[in-house]
Amino acid sequence: MREPKPLYITDDNIGLVTDFYQLTMAAGYFQNNVNTPATFELFVRKMPEDRSFLVTAGLEQALHYLKTLRFSENAIDYIRHHPSFKRVKEEFFDYLRDFRFCGDVYAIPEGTVAFAEEPLLRVTAPMIEAQLVETYLLSTINFQTLIATKAARVVLAARGRDVTDFGSRRAHGPQAGVLAARACFIGGCTSTSNVLAGRELGIPVLGTMAHSWVMAFDTEEEAFRRFYDVFPENTALLIDTYDTIKGAHLAKRIDTDNQLLAVRLDSGDLLELSKEVRKILDDDGLNHVKIMASGDLNEYLVDGLLTQGAPIDIFGVGTEMVTSRDQPALGGIYKLVEQERAGSAVPRMKFSEDKVFYPSRKQVHRFSDKGGTYTHDMLCLEGETSGGFPLLERVMEEGEMTMDLPDIKVLHDRAKESISNLPSGFKDIKCTRSYTVKKSERLQELRKNTEEELREANKPQGTTTKA
Amino acid sequence: MREPKPLYITDDNIGLVTDFYQLTMAAGYFQNNVNTPATFELFVRKMPEDRSFLVTAGLEQALHYLKTLRFSENAIDYIRHHPSFKRVKEEFFDYLRDFRFCGDVYAIPEGTVAFAEEPLLRVTAPMIEAQLVETYLLSTINFQTLIATKAARVVLAARGRDVTDFGSRRAHGPQAGVLAARACFIGGCTSTSNVLAGRELGIPVLGTMAHSWVMAFDTEEEAFRRFYDVFPENTALLIDTYDTIKGAHLAKRIDTDNQLLAVRLDSGDLLELSKEVRKILDDDGLNHVKIMASGDLNEYLVDGLLTQGAPIDIFGVGTEMVTSRDQPALGGIYKLVEQERAGSAVPRMKFSEDKVFYPSRKQVHRFSDKGGTYTHDMLCLEGETSGGFPLLERVMEEGEMTMDLPDIKVLHDRAKESISNLPSGFKDIKCTRSYTVKKSERLQELRKNTEEELREANKPQGTTTKA
Numbered sequence: 001m002r003e004p005k006p007l008y009i010t011d012d013n014i015g016l017v018t019d020f021y022q023l024t025m026a027a028g029y030f031q032n033n034v035n036t037p038a039t040f041e042l043f044v045r046k047m048p049e050d051r052s053f054l055v056t057a058g059l060e061q062a063l064h065y066l067k068t069l070r071f072s073e074n075a076i077d078y079i080r081h082h083p084s085f086k087r088v089k090e091e092f093f094d095y096l097r098d099f100r101f102c103g104d105v106y107a108i109p110e111g112t113v114a115f116a117e118e119p120l121l122r123v124t125a126p127m128i129e130a131q132l133v134e135t136y137l138l139s140t141i142n143f144q145t146l147i148a149t150k151a152a153r154v155v156l157a158a159r160g161r162d163v164t165d166f167g168s169r170r171a172h173g174p175q176a177g178v179l180a181a182r183a184c185f186i187g188g189c190t191s192t193s194n195v196l197a198g199r200e201l202g203i204p205v206l207g208t209m210a211h212s213w214v215m216a217f218d219t220e221e222e223a224f225r226r227f228y229d230v231f232p233e234n235t236a237l238l239i240d241t242y243d244t245i246k247g248a249h250l251a252k253r254i255d256t257d258n259q260l261l262a263v264r265l266d267s268g269d270l271l272e273l274s275k276e277v278r279k280i281l282d283d284d285g286l287n288h289v290k291i292m293a294s295g296d297l298n299e300y301l302v303d304g305l306l307t308q309g310a311p312i313d314i315f316g317v318g319t320e321m322v323t324s325r326d327q328p329a330l331g332g333i334y335k336l337v338e339q340e341r342a343g344s345a346v347p348r349m350k351f352s353e354d355k356v357f358y359p360s361r362k363q364v365h366r367f368s369d370k371g372g373t374y375t376h377d378m379l380c381l382e383g384e385t386s387g388g389f390p391l392l393e394r395v396m397e398e399g400e401m402t403m404d405l406p407d408i409k410v411l412h413d414r415a416k417e418s419i420s421n422l423p424s425g426f427k428d429i430k431c432t433r434s435y436t437v438k439k440s441e442r443l444q445e446l447r448k449n450t451e452e453e454l455r456e457a458n459k460p461q462g463t464t465t466k467a
Numbered sequence: 468m469r470e471p472k473p474l475y476i477t478d479d480n481i482g483l484v485t486d487f488y489q490l491t492m493a494a495g496y497f498q499n500n501v502n503t504p505a506t507f508e509l510f511v512r513k514m515p516e517d518r519s520f521l522v523t524a525g526l527e528q529a530l531h532y533l534k535t536l537r538f539s540e541n542a543i544d545y546i547r548h549h550p551s552f553k554r555v556k557e558e559f560f561d562y563l564r565d566f567r568f569c570g571d572v573y574a575i576p577e578g579t580v581a582f583a584e585e586p587l588l589r590v591t592a593p594m595i596e597a598q599l600v601e602t603y604l605l606s607t608i609n610f611q612t613l614i615a616t617k618a619a620r621v622v623l624a625a626r627g628r629d630v631t632d633f634g635s636r637r638a639h640g641p642q643a644g645v646l647a648a649r650a651c652f653i654g655g656c657t658s659t660s661n662v663l664a665g666r667e668l669g670i671p672v673l674g675t676m677a678h679s680w681v682m683a684f685d686t687e688e689e690a691f692r693r694f695y696d697v698f699p700e701n702t703a704l705l706i707d708t709y710d711t712i713k714g715a716h717l718a719k720r721i722d723t724d725n726q727l728l729a730v731r732l733d734s735g736d737l738l739e740l741s742k743e744v745r746k747i748l749d750d751d752g753l754n755h756v757k758i759m760a761s762g763d764l765n766e767y768l769v770d771g772l773l774t775q776g777a778p779i780d781i782f783g784v785g786t787e788m789v790t791s792r793d794q795p796a797l798g799g800i801y802k803l804v805e806q807e808r809a810g811s812a813v814p815r816m817k818f819s820e821d822k823v824f825y826p827s828r829k830q831v832h833r834f835s836d837k838g839g840t841y842t843h844d845m846l847c848l849e850g851e852t853s854g855g856f857p858l859l860e861r862v863m864e865e866g867e868m869t870m871d872l873p874d875i876k877v878l879h880d881r882a883k884e885s886i887s888n889l890p891s892g893f894k895d896i897k898c899t900r901s902y903t904v905k906k907s908e909r910l911q912e913l914r915k916n917t918e919e920e921l922r923e924a925n926k927p928q929g930t931t932t933k934a
């Protein structure tokens with residue numbers, strides 16, 4: 001009887017956490033002796049629908065990967081025996097055995113507002129290294145940025161009320177729950193139900209009780225009292241198991257010493273119920289007892305509830321936030337923008353159909369008014385000056401980290417400030433405007449010239465290989 | 468300078484991969500001496516929109532969890548020092564230290580078609596154990612079932628053509644990519660780009676080349692040739708970097724020995740381009756070269772392309788499949804349905820608002836016609852006979868696995884057969900009908916009686932605790 005497999009990611013198997021073509025291309029580059037420095041940029045081509053900004057997240061896990069990436073003997077063995085690799089020389093496997101990522105990495109710090117076309121991460125390394133890391137970097141930064149962005153929207157909708165992440169059970173597997181908890185906290189949540197995220201990251205953890213707790217005792221009142229006896233300062237009574245209004249009336253009987261934290265509504269018409277429950281609590285002298293609401297909430301529902309005056313103090317948000325349900329994927333891509341050939345940096349780009357991007361190593365410059373409100377960004381070539389504030393910072397040099405990793409609370413605060421600096425229209429969850437990302441004149445010129453050169457080189461028939 | 472954290476899930480921290488309230492409830496049950504056997508069932512209340520069936524997946528990882536779940540000293544230390552736990556007795560932490568899951572588990576085998584209201588998994592264990600495992604079981608089974616279901620739809624739309632999973636870069640973090648690859652293969656995909664999934668599970672891995680490969684050489688032709696030289700039997704030329712039609716014309720110049728596997732289209736109008744490219748290939752005598760298409764495909768696009776006669780042989784599907792983009796969460800829940808009190812099994816249920824479910828330990832009976840086509844299912848009490856085939860099998864007894872874990876190819880084949888047995892309308896990706904899940908008379912009777920008893924017990928005011 002074989003053992004069940006957990007399908008964990010570990011430092012030992014991390015080399016295989018990639019798309020197969022990264023390995024075939026690596027072998028192809030190796031055998032063709034193509035390994036001069038190349039620069040790739042990770043960016044989102046177009047803003048997802050119904051998103052007026054992104055909140056960057058995932059860099060710390062990306063850096064862990066770049067620092068740690070190795071190919072274990074087990075991993076090499078698997079690759080070597082894949083039928084595709086039968087013509088690959090032994091030297092390539094030696095190369096993998098000694099593999100270390102030794103590149104330079106620039107990134108927009110986590111917890112920063114960003115937009116489409118802006119490089120969130122830029123990698124300069126020998127071609128094989130720079131290419132190999134694509135899949136993992138994308139999966140890390142795409143997901144956390146997606147979720148931090150969604151969380152920021154829910155938090156904006158909550159207008160200062162606490163939003164807590166309750167999503168682990170609907171996240172895309174166990175690790176996704178932990179990563180989502182991290183991203184939600186960066187995006188503005190104040191706590192999570194995910195205990196591992198609490199321990200690993202110091203995020204405050206929060207929980208109430210399940211319906212099963214209420215159902216496990218003969219009466220609701222007994223269930224509440226038994227819980228309160230053990231956790232008097234931290235009890236949020238879940239009052240909707242049988243009848244929400246009846247449950248609310250029990251609060252007074254439980255809270256004999258004014259320590260009850262909250263009651264939680266998890267079903268039904270949250271607007272009407274929260275008003276009725278508030279009235280019951282207040283009539284019973286329980287003004288200190290907060291109302292927590294949960295149950296398939298998202299930024300639109302939270303906004304609607306508060307606009308209509310729902311007296312809800314804490315929102316527990318799960319599924320919709322940790323899966324970014326209305327936009328469950330961020331289309332981040334990782335593209336070759338520059339390559340060293342014969343000692344000089346050659347800009348690279350792709351221009352088929354609608355999938356155009358700007359060549360060469362770039363920096364994002366942010367412009368603000370005197371009050372600190374952002375006015376626009378500008379994509380510039382690295383090294384250009386424009387009067388704007390450059391967003392990309394060096395985070396790794398020759399494979400060594402060059403930044404101090406901030407505590408997650410710093411990222412939470414940074415995101416809050418960065419979001420607060422958005423022009424007011426962009427903080428509206430229903431914003432339909434696009435933030436302006438200009439391109440510097442030099443960048444526009446370079447793109448035009450690069451496209452012309454590449455079109456010339458790739459004319460069909462009689463094409464010759466240039467030196 | 469602190470080290471970056473990968474946020475891996477490991478056997479050592481698995482005890483903390485849960486919602487905080489599982490731990491507070493555990494302590495609450497422990498201190499209140501509530502730990503008689505309880506039964507929880509994991510099920511989906513309502514079918515997700517645009518889904519006419521589910522394909523079960525995730526059981527193997529759920530079993531790993533149940534076998535492996537422990538609380539390390541580190542984990543206990545974190546829990547003990549959480550402010551909520553200050554009144555919790557030391558004996559509880561001793562209990563955690565010795566914790567083993569010792570319950571009985573029944574499940575619908577992976578790769579089986581299932582529907583709303585049907586228990587996919589049923590856990591009977593002392594209350595604390597049965598409750599504690601909720602979050603991880605849900606996150607595992609919700610996600611893989613979601614993705615296996617989505618993949619099955621894409622595979623149905625592809626009408627026998629190969630579908631390969633290209634989604635790792637858009638999956639919800641690195642582990643989600645591997646879990647999605649597993650679920651996609653169960654759902655009917657024939658390969659994945661995820662190398663770790665290939666090695667761990669034996670799923671065939673597949674890859675082509677990235678645009679960066681094409682851009683890394685002076686000309687597209689040179690790029691193609693250099694790749695083909697290393698991987699002659701397994702090359703799929705990515706022909707849309709600069710101009711798809713021009714790229715297609717290069718195939719003849721590369722495939723000098725009739726070994727070229729495919730060309731891949733990743734942008735533009737896939738219907739028109741595939742037709743034009745097919746014509747070019749055929750005119751050039753390259754009838755053996757397949758056409759692979761990718762780029763934000765889903766079941767509707769695949770269906771539309773084939774309906775309109777697109778000569779596509781292989782579909783590479785990523786984002787839409789591994790995030791189940793139109794329905795990115797499965798609302799599986801885990802509910803207490805029975806509890807032993809004073810030596811007898813007492814049915815449990817919840818009935819507030821719209822969130823009703825059936826009490827007691829249940830079995831799903833499946834009915835088929837003479838040809839093997841499913842006609843309907845019936846929810847029955849455990850032990851009832853009905854003439855239908857019982858779907859839930861025992862997979863664990865007193866914490867020990869009692870099933871042989873099948874190879875993933877068995878699950879792939881089982882799902883294929885189970886889907887083929889659906890009434891034909893349900894195999895239409897646009898199906899709007901609901902499959903019939905009847906409830907046995909005894910179950911209906913029990914629900915009625917249980918609800919009456921619970922309403923009586925939970926009348927407001929003057930409620931007394933029954934013995």
